[in-house]
Amino acid sequence: MSPVRGWFHPKTATGAASLVPAPPWRYSGDLLTVEYRTDPARVRELLPEPLEPAAEDPGAVALIWADWQSCADGGAELLDPVRAQYKETFAVVRCSYRGRTYSRCVYIWVDKDFAIARGLHQGYPKKLGSIHLTRPHPYGPAPCVEAGARFGATLAAADRRLAEVVATLREPSAGGGFVNGHPMLHHRWLPSIEKGKGLALDELIESGAASFEGGPPWAADAELTLFEAPTEELARLRVDEPIGAYYRQVGVVWDGGRLLESGTSGAR
């Protein structure tokens, strides 16, 4: 028997069929970030022990739309772009762990399977969704990145619209928001194959970008609407007070994280 190869399933003799190659993973993308305050209790209820709410502004939420092109080393995906391009919408809150503040993705929808696989590795709780985001363009009716430009973005899953936003760019901004600005603190959970035996995988991990580059963020005014759906809870993070919105083009490299704890989650 030769060992099977491939960073992810399916593992084969050559490894060529792996749903994703090993990190590092490289990303080019456009981000629309909408930050707002919700009832801090609604954030706290999403944080399993020993995570605690962030000390300051514990009800802050970021809902982020991203339009990505991504690849592993070699970049072959970029030349067969059905394997590189995907879009996502994700909700981020902050939390505190061992005295440090982290960002934490609590909901996320993507539109490709390779993005789901990466999320399993990184602890992002991904579902499939249908995501759209206006793209800047130098010619014709699409907006340029400039004051007054308007961008729309929408999210749907299971044939229901879950969120929509219209953002109007205001001016260049010193930063791109604070909710998604910390290292990510995620769980990686998988139930035991045997019923009633709890979790087979129960890890608390942190990770962040191995490198980052970006254009100037633009501040925006955003009108965000969330919609109810029977199998979604995004709308529980009700928009109580807008904080700000930001548009930015970025390049990111992700190359692994760090295990913090294993087997200690209170998750059921």
Added chain:
Amino acid sequence: MSPVRGWFHPKTATGAASLVPAPPWRYSGDLLTVEYRTDPARVRELLPEPLEPAAEDPGAVALIWADWQSCADGGAELLDPVRAQYKETFAVVRCSYRGRTYSRCVYIWVDKDFAIARGLHQGYPKKLGSIHLTRPHPYGPAPCVEAGARFGATLAAADRRLAEVVATLREPSAGGGFVNGHPMLHHRWLPSIEKGKGLALDELIESGAASFEGGPPWAADAELTLFEAPTEELARLRVDEPIGAYYRQVGVVWDGGRLLESGTSGAR
């Protein structure tokens, strides 16, 4: 009875449900054009009387990938981008009619219904397809528009890949190709609802952009592959000799065309 309203079906009391609003239609998009020569007989067989092959270079073909954002007056679609964004791949040849040279789209695939509706009006023979095209990006692994940058593009329909190309940008170019550079000469055909009675609509029309703006075209070297499929004939336009390839960002307005002949086609 009040008359029903709406530029396209379904027509209603308010017109709001029309699949597309009336022209003008405005487009922002990225174009990857691949020009090559095929057997001129394969072009000629796609030209019904009284169209004739172009006098010069009659076997020239352009296969074009486009990544569009589009809207009607008002631009509401751009803020709900599922209604604005679409991609298409189309094959263009040239022909001669009354001594003038025209471009003519002989095959085209799009990925949204509103694009199909516009095509019915404009005489583009649209089918649904799955189309992907690498997008330029200033950060991360995606290519910028610069010498050596590589873009991939693919087309599939009915779960079969029909075409794929990898294009490597070489240098800015004086032009963006010649095959798709003329006014479009299209038929608008619809069979009679009564069997055996031929065509109910049989128009020869011309149209072109009402206005156009664009960035500098870049010349590219392209490797194009076409694949057979049981209900497609794109691969009959076999790649015998590359001519050139071009990448360009453009803005276009389309606002109607002109009827040339009616009821005279030899189409069966």
Added chain:
Amino acid sequence: MSPVRGWFHPKTATGAASLVPAPPWRYSGDLLTVEYRTDPARVRELLPEPLEPAAEDPGAVALIWADWQSCADGGAELLDPVRAQYKETFAVVRCSYRGRTYSRCVYIWVDKDFAIARGLHQGYPKKLGSIHLTRPHPYGPAPCVEAGARFGATLAAADRRLAEVVATLREPSAGGGFVNGHPMLHHRWLPSIEKGKGLALDELIESGAASFEGGPPWAADAELTLFEAPTEELARLRVDEPIGAYYRQVGVVWDGGRLLESGTSGAR
């Protein structure tokens, strides 16, 4: 020049690329029909002159979900089922023309391009949608066709849910509803390519099944919900009073229709 061939576009030398072959078209399918009364004024406003509301029960509407497998002569599509299978939801009302009662489809969504093409021919105002309908099955948790069995059905377009229903079968029924039981009276409209010149195609046609077979209809109790959307008007046909619901498996052949009038529509 040889004439180009193919019943529908694109027309080619061989005709093989035609988006649909010529009729007859054959269908196997499952239908869930929900009939209800709305404000008759909302039906009347969808009827252009010289159509008039049906004399009796002029506010009756049928909203129908269908799960189809279809083909032309030869049946090749059934062996490559991506080309045969599609689903649709359509709203039907009745109208009167020259003293006769007709059915008329006022809204319809399908999920394949060949179904859009057939609809253009038949005068169905088709858009793309995402349609789901519970299927009966003899084993496991899916319902059989029997008293108490529950079927769900949903419709979405442009990432918004437009309608959903849960129907509970009650008993075999003498009929399958009356709203969609007449010949279809449809318009075939296409705007002139020249702006301001009205319609290039403006036909009033009738058609119906060339043959029909079906299993016993089952009567059902249905809970139907319609949702608003910015580019849809289905919800204007508000559910004021349920009439009935029906589940039925059918086989249908469609083979052309009859032209009634041309160029006389009041449509703008």
Added chain:
Amino acid sequence: MSPVRGWFHPKTATGAASLVPAPPWRYSGDLLTVEYRTDPARVRELLPEPLEPAAEDPGAVALIWADWQSCADGGAELLDPVRAQYKETFAVVRCSYRGRTYSRCVYIWVDKDFAIARGLHQGYPKKLGSIHLTRPHPYGPAPCVEAGARFGATLAAADRRLAEVVATLREPSAGGGFVNGHPMLHHRWLPSIEKGKGLALDELIESGAASFEGGPPWAADAELTLFEAPTEELARLRVDEPIGAYYRQVGVVWDGGRLLESGTSGAR
């Protein structure tokens, strides 16, 4: 802090957003199974230690198309069928472990996210694909389950067709094939979040149906074609010799499995 709830991610205060509810999972479906022999070395190379090839007929492969409706307890998914219906194609081989023969899924494609989530739990190496399978129908042109009836099935992923088959039913059969007839022996693998540290989850598990019902299997003659693709290896399981094909309607319950070993895989 309350513990978060939900059988799968995302875990929340209520558990309602979980991508899938806890088992048991119930399935109604139609299966088309195509069995053939390939080079036994191509099967062996997919079996990590300590798995060994089956003692008899070690090159046997089953490629199976399934059209499912599924739900958890309560069955709510069946009434919102976008959440219940999915299709899949999967390749199964046999292997030997501790002297017992098992079935093992080596490749699988599905078309919904909840099916991916279940597969992560069960050790199926799922990717997204586009899957179609002719459905039997009592009326119209679709086949009934009877001698001479022909069913087609296709698989595509990343816009490339990977497999297609046409099966002609011959006669009722005593069984439905032998390759997928054993308990499943699967790995559950997830890489460590820390680079170079191997696997964080490395389990060998077995599972099987908790209950099963089915109609009579029908034997069929099948013509199967596999296609190459750059990120797939299904075509390495070349069709050297047909064994048989089977069509069957089934009902299945899955309710957990058994952990056999942990941390001992030779997988890299």
